[in-house]
Amino acid sequence: MKKYTIKDIALLAGVSKGTVDRVIHNRGNVAKDVEEKVKQLLEEINYQPNLIARNLKNNKVFYIGVLIPDPKIDAYWAVCIDGINSALSEFSAFDVQINTFLFDPTDTDDFLACNDTMLKTAPDVILMVPLFYKEATSVLKHYESLNIPVGTFNNQIISSSANFIGQDLYQSGRIAAKLLHSISNKGDMAIVHIDEKYKNAVHMQEKEKGFKSYYDDMDLFEDSVLTCKIKYFETEDKLRDFLNNHPHIEGIFVTNSKAFHVARLLESENKTHIKLVGYDLLSDNVNYLNSGTIDFLIHQNPRQQAYLGLKYLIEYLVFDKQIPEKFLLPIDIINSENVTPFLRP
Amino acid sequence: MKKYTIKDIALLAGVSKGTVDRVIHNRGNVAKDVEEKVKQLLEEINYQPNLIARNLKNNKVFYIGVLIPDPKIDAYWAVCIDGINSALSEFSAFDVQINTFLFDPTDTDDFLACNDTMLKTAPDVILMVPLFYKEATSVLKHYESLNIPVGTFNNQIISSSANFIGQDLYQSGRIAAKLLHSISNKGDMAIVHIDEKYKNAVHMQEKEKGFKSYYDDMDLFEDSVLTCKIKYFETEDKLRDFLNNHPHIEGIFVTNSKAFHVARLLESENKTHIKLVGYDLLSDNVNYLNSGTIDFLIHQNPRQQAYLGLKYLIEYLVFDKQIPEKFLLPIDIINSENVTPFLRP
DNA sequence: TCATAAATTGTGTTCGAACACAGTAATGCG
DNA sequence: CGCATTACTGTGTTCGAACACAATTTATGA
Numbered sequence A, B: 001m002k003k004y005t006i007k008d009i010a011l012l013a014g015v016s017k018g019t020v021d022r023v024i025h026n027r028g029n030v031a032k033d034v035e036e037k038v039k040q041l042l043e044e045i046n047y048q049p050n051l052i053a054r055n056l057k058n059n060k061v062f063y064i065g066v067l068i069p070d071p072k073i074d075a076y077w078a079v080c081i082d083g084i085n086s087a088l089s090e091f092s093a094f095d096v097q098i099n100t101f102l103f104d105p106t107d108t109d110d111f112l113a114c115n116d117t118m119l120k121t122a123p124d125v126i127l128m129v130p131l132f133y134k135e136a137t138s139v140l141k142h143y144e145s146l147n148i149p150v151g152t153f154n155n156q157i158i159s160s161s162a163n164f165i166g167q168d169l170y171q172s173g174r175i176a177a178k179l180l181h182s183i184s185n186k187g188d189m190a191i192v193h194i195d196e197k198y199k200n201a202v203h204m205q206e207k208e209k210g211f212k213s214y215y216d217d218m219d220l221f222e223d224s225v226l227t228c229k230i231k232y233f234e235t236e237d238k239l240r241d242f243l244n245n246h247p248h249i250e251g252i253f254v255t256n257s258k259a260f261h262v263a264r265l266l267e268s269e270n271k272t273h274i275k276l277v278g279y280d281l282l283s284d285n286v287n288y289l290n291s292g293t294i295d296f297l298i299h300q301n302p303r304q305q306a307y308l309g310l311k312y313l314i315e316y317l318v319f320d321k322q323i324p325e326k327f328l329l330p331i332d333i334i335n336s337e338n339v340t341p342f343l344r345p
Numbered sequence C: 001t002c003a004t005a006a007a008t009t010g011t012g013t014t015c016g017a018a019c020a021c022a023g024t025a026a027t028g029c030g
Numbered sequence D: 001c002g003c004a005t006t007a008c009t010g011t012g013t014t015c016g017a018a019c020a021c022a023a024t025t026t027a028t029g030a
Helices: A006-013 A015-022 A032-044 A052-058 A075-090 A108-119 A134-143 A171-184 A201-216 A232-245 A259-268 A283-291 A304-318 B006-013 B017-025 B032-045 B051-059 B074-091 B110-122 B133-145 B169-183 B200-219 B234-247 B259-269 B283-291 B304-318
Strands: A062-069 A096-103 A125-126 A150-153 A163-166 A189-197 A225-231 A248-252 A275-278 A296-299 A326-328 A332-335 B062-069 B096-104 B125-128 B150-153 B161-166 B186-196 B223-230 B247-254 B276-279 B294-297 B326-328 B331-334
Touching: A006 A015, A006 A032, A052 A304, A052 B051, A062 A075, A062 A108, A075 A096, A075 A304, A096 A108, A096 A304, A108 A134, A125 A304, A134 A150, A150 A304, A163 A304, A171 A189, A171 A201, A171 A248, A171 A275, A171 A296, A171 B169, A189 A201, A189 A232, A189 A259, A201 A225, A225 A232, A225 A332, A232 A259, A259 A275, A259 A283, A275 A283, A283 A296, A283 B161, B006 B017, B006 B032, B006 B234, B017 B032, B051 B304, B062 B074, B062 B110, B062 B304, B074 B096, B074 B304, B096 B110, B096 B304, B110 B133, B125 B304, B133 B150, B150 B304, B161 B304, B169 B186, B169 B200, B169 B247, B169 B276, B169 B294, B186 B200, B186 B234, B186 B259, B200 B223, B200 B326, B223 B234, B234 B259, B247 B259, B259 B276, B259 B283, B276 B283, B283 B294
Parallel strands: A062 A096, A062 A125, A125 A150, A150 A163, A163 A326, A189 A225, A189 A248, A248 A275, A275 A296, B062 B096, B062 B125, B125 B150, B150 B161, B161 B326, B186 B223, B186 B247, B247 B276, B276 B294
Antiparallel strands: A296 A332, B294 B331
């Protein structure tokens, strides 16, 4: 129960605290038999250093580089800033300095340029959204060679050793399927990919796979699952054609945060009987959720992703904790009745 | 940007660190003009004491009394222990000592007895589940007179000033209604209260109110909402009668964690077409969720409730943080596809 | 005026880990 | 043997806040 200090161990071993310290940090210059004895004692009483005292002495400032898409260009990322601030205030006792860089999520060159700018601030660790697979891969390799630990979220770059926070996208597609299946009439199901100009193809593919796997498992031969890919600028027309060509559609799954586009069309075309499931608590989506046109939203929790990613990095810096390789957040199902508490900062 | 220390302020004010310290802690014995000057300086540079250094000196051990129902008697409470351990390991750097007491959730006398035993350990703060309204009220009043801060969760004792962590039960009932409404065929809805011998009447009433309010809002005159109260020991017979007497029931809402009892009956009576929504991720419930007899579970997250309650108390002790009066957790909707990550410790 | 009390201010130590540096003992080598 | 070198060990200081206590200044009264 009692908390042992270095002094206690020194007393027990009959040596000075300096020697104990040398043993703990493997700093050498200790006689073999003494080292053995001290190590055994440390083991026996399961010595845990007082992290408070350690951090009082190590009064150096840690610099963290954060690289995320600009919320002014895509509102989805706005809540990440909140998550970062949460982690920051949680560790306000420590000297952690954050430099945030916002890149244009439609521009790979800007992504690379921001990485360069960030490197100039000599960060001890980096938290980033590796939005572009190819560019991110090379950037991450570079950081690895510089021995800068990196945390990533939202997009997983499997080739990298960087830590990753996100969700199981395949499972997320299955959840959408289960929800639509449980609330829809018999009929066709549509998966709608609305491309946002930038590469989240992997995201959408995984979700589609999961969605289809659920319907495969169900052996619902009478219903078919259709897929519709739409470029951002042609959403309305193409979607209208798609719905007219497939009059038996009873449910739509939008694989990203743009479900509100579909909702708008369903309302204007008087097809609100079609059930709609999408992603993310953007205010546009939440409005359609409350009006009933969107039935469920799946919450990808970017706020929590950013928070956790940063927390792991800070704990690595100040407590020498191991950074977990991967952490998959639980997937929240949101409807009009439980949405409110998820919106608060 | 720079972090100022007491020494810095002393230097700037042309006094000694002792004087600055006296000003900060209003310990008197400072000339008025000097006090003014130092206070102004502190204000100007927005002095924030280094919490690490403060806690190094304050090396006293904090004792926390925890009082929760015995998980051996009701499995619902088992995950609370995990939550407590999480909070504990998060603050392992500080000398926080926890004494946990488990009371019989069917026995008010045991609750009172455990409170007495706990008081003998002279706790600095207390975290408890105030399961019995009357007894808890008097106990909380006693702690207030002893100036022992108390955190409560699961049950709110409105008359008390103790902090409370929980969920909005009324809203939780509305969520159940929304879910059942979206997945059920037209027909009657049943609210089933399975009494567990001990008093959670307030819980169940609030949930019922919320449930009904949703159906009232919907103006669903054709469907009626029935209520069925069942004593624990007569569950099966009474429920069977109830279902036989009301053949048009299409959905059942069980207001506590005992939905598995209803699920078992639905299976044995071949009435699995009836949709079922209940509470809590007990393994019995999860099994029926996976088999499809239970459609949704609402997650009350007792683990998180315990974790947060304890976290607030510890932060109060070690960082002098204000304990928030009330915190309502978001309400998680669980189906068979997203349940897994919620089950991990 | 001077002793004494009261008011005010400064100094030094503590907490535990980390590390610089001084000190002691053992060994090597001419 | 004597001096240097290596091998090992102990001491002292630092981080920032907190507080005990010493020191100093000012006020009071005989």
